Structure formats: structure tokens, C-alpha cells
Amino acid sequence: xxxxxxxxxxxxxxxxxxxxxxxFELETTGLSIQHGARIVEVGGLEIVxxxxxxxxxxxxxxxxxxxxxxxxxxxxxxTAERIAAAPTFSEIADGxxxxxxxxxxxxxxxxxxxxxxxxxLERFGRPSMIGPGSTVDTxxxxxxxxxxHCSLPGICKYYGIAFERPADVRQTIQAVAQAYLAMKQDSSxxx
Numbered sequence: 001x002x003x004x005x006x007x008x009x010x011x012x013x014x015x016x017x018x019x020x021x022x023x024f025e026l027e028t029t030g031l032s033i034q035h036g037a038r039i040v041e042v043g044g045l046e047i048v049x050x051x052x053x054x055x056x057x058x059x060x061x062x063x064x065x066x067x068x069x070x071x072x073x074x075x076x077x078x079t080a081e082r083i084a085a086a087p088t089f090s091e092i093a094d095g096x097x098x099x100x101x102x103x104x105x106x107x108x109x110x111x112x113x114x115x116x117x118x119x120x121l122e123r124f125g126r127p128s129m130i131g132p133g134s135t136v137d138t139x140x141x142x143x144x145x146x147x148x149h150c151s152l153p154g155i156c157k158y159y160g161i162a163f164e165r166p167a168d169v170r171q172t173i174q175a176v177a178q179a180y181l182a183m184k185q186d187s188s189x190x191x
Contacts, residue, residue, distance in 0.1 A: 020047070020102075020103045021103050021104045021106050022044040022046055022047070022100050022104070024043070024105045025172040025176060026117065026169065027039070027040050027042075027168075029063050029071050033115065038120070039063070039117075040063055041058075041059070041078065044056060044099055044100060044173060045174060047177055047181070057096055058170055059086070059087065060082060060086035060087075061092060062084060062085075062088050063083065077168055089120045093124075096129075107137060108139050108152045108155075108172075110136075114135065117129070136180065139151075141180070152179065153165060155179045159182040
């Protein structure tokens with residue numbers, strides 16, 4: 001692995017590894033890294049040759065700071081105790097990097113997730129694990145297709161994929177994977 005930090009990836013729909021992709025999602029304590037928000041849950045689901053394999057990665061992450069009551073309520077299913085007992089992101093990063101490998105990441109609202117992912121890696125001196133052109137954004141795909149509702153629940157409703165909020169990362173990566181495959185297989189459909 002190189003020691004320098006890689007440039008911000010280009011978000012596109014052309015895959016650098018068309019055989020293996022990983023649907024990816026994370027949950028954070030807030031919306032702004034500048035205000036101390038950190039990753040508290042991360043996961044990925046493997047897709048090989050356009051089939052969901054069931055192979056996955058999932059971990060809770062201790063944000064190494066106390067979460068306020070509003071954050072705990074917003075996260076709902078996560079408790080302060082569960083997060084406090086979880087490993088830190090730096091402790092799970094190697095496993096996540098190994099799981100992703102050279103796969104293209106499929107993420108809903110990729111710029112947000114990549115911003116947090118890169119910040120966590122940078123925090124302990126690691127380069128970005130995302131190279132140029134190695135990310136597909138399902139939000140961008142939906143907009144390019146002209147879907148009226150481009151949120152993940154909106155895409156799922158459009159394609160008849162079961163998905164309800166609030167969802168944990170494992171449920172969300174399943175929905176991202178199914179939405180990606182549906183849009184990819186339905187490349188001519190628009191609203």
C-alpha cells in the first residue's frame with residue numbers, strides 16, 4: 001500500500017472491476033467531520049458477476065467520544081453501551097480494507113460516505129482505499145435515470161425492493177445492492 005494519500009475518486013458508473021463490487025454503507029454520529037462526527041457502524045456486501053454472494057463485512061465502531069442523547073435517539077437501534085464496547089475504526093480498518101480489496105464500491109450518496117471513510121483512514125495515517133473511478137453512486141445513477149425520488153427508500157419503492165427506515169447498516173447494504181442491480185439491469189427505464 002502506498003504511503004501518500006490518493007486523490008479524491010471520480011464518481012462514475014463505469015466499473016474498474018466489473019466482476020466484483022461491494023455495496024457499502026456507514027452510519028455516523030453526525031453530518032460534519034469538522035464538528036466531531038465519527039463513524040459508528042460500517043458494512044459491505046459482496047456482489048460477483050451481478051449476483052449478491054452473501055459474503056459481507058460489518059462492524060460497529062467506537063467513535064472515541066461520548067455521544068449526546070440526541071445522537072443516541074437518532075441512531076435508535078444503537079445503544080451507548082454497544083458503541084462503547086465496539087472496536088475503534090482503526091482496529092477494524094485492516095479487515096475492511098481486506099474485504100473490499102480491489103472491488104468497486106457501490107454507495108448511496110457516495111461523496112458523504114467517502115468523506116467520512118477517508119477522514120477516518122487519514123486520522124491514523126492511512127491512505128484512501130478508494131482509487132480513481134472505483135466508486136459508483138446509486139444516488140447519481142437514479143438521477144441519471146430520471147427517477148422522481150432518488151433517495152434510497154424512493155429507489156427501493158420504485159423497483160419494489162423491501163426497505164424501511166430506520167434501517168441498520170446490514171439492511172441498508174442489502175437495499176443498496178438490490179437497487180444498484182435493479183438500475184443496472186433496467187438501464188433504459190426512466191420516469
